Amino acid sequence: MKQVQEALKDIGIPVYAGVWRATSPNQNPPVQYCVYSTTTTEAAHEDDHPALYRTYVYLNLWSDIDPTEMRLKIRDAMYAAGFGMVEESDKGYNQPAYDTATRQYTVQWTWCLREAA
Numbered sequence: 001m002k003q004v005q006e007a008l009k010d011i012g013i014p015v016y017a018g019v020w021r022a023t024s025p026n027q028n029p030p031v032q033y034c035v036y037s038t039t040t041t042e043a044a045h046e047d048d049h050p051a052l053y054r055t056y057v058y059l060n061l062w063s064d065i066d067p068t069e070m071r072l073k074i075r076d077a078m079y080a081a082g083f084g085m086v087e088e089s090d091k092g093y094n095q096p097a098y099d100t101a102t103r104q105y106t107v108q109w110t111w112c113l114r115e116a117a
Contacts, residue, residue: 007081086110
């Protein structure tokens with residue numbers, strides 16, 4: 001989604017739609033990076049036509065180092081781009097903020113952007 005890429009272009013780490021994928025020259029993930037996916041829903045109607053859309057952005061920060069500073073940069077960037085935070089979590093399904101399987105910290109957000117149809 002162009003709006004997410006634009007919002008996060010100056011945070012200083014890579015941002016990927018979907019997932020990070022290894023490439024021939026880069027077999028290991030960056031020290032910090034974000035991945036995201038989106039879902040768009042109709043939020044309001046006028047005369048039987050959509051008048052407003054809500055796009056939910058599911059954004060994850062993966063980090064080999066303490067993610068606190070980057071978490072704040074991401075928040076600031078998303079707010080500045082007009083997104084509203086629905087939730088932020090640093091816990092996985094049954095795991096704490098540090099995921100022992102990947103040996104990385106993770107922070108997850110759900111953001112919402114409202115746009116006229």
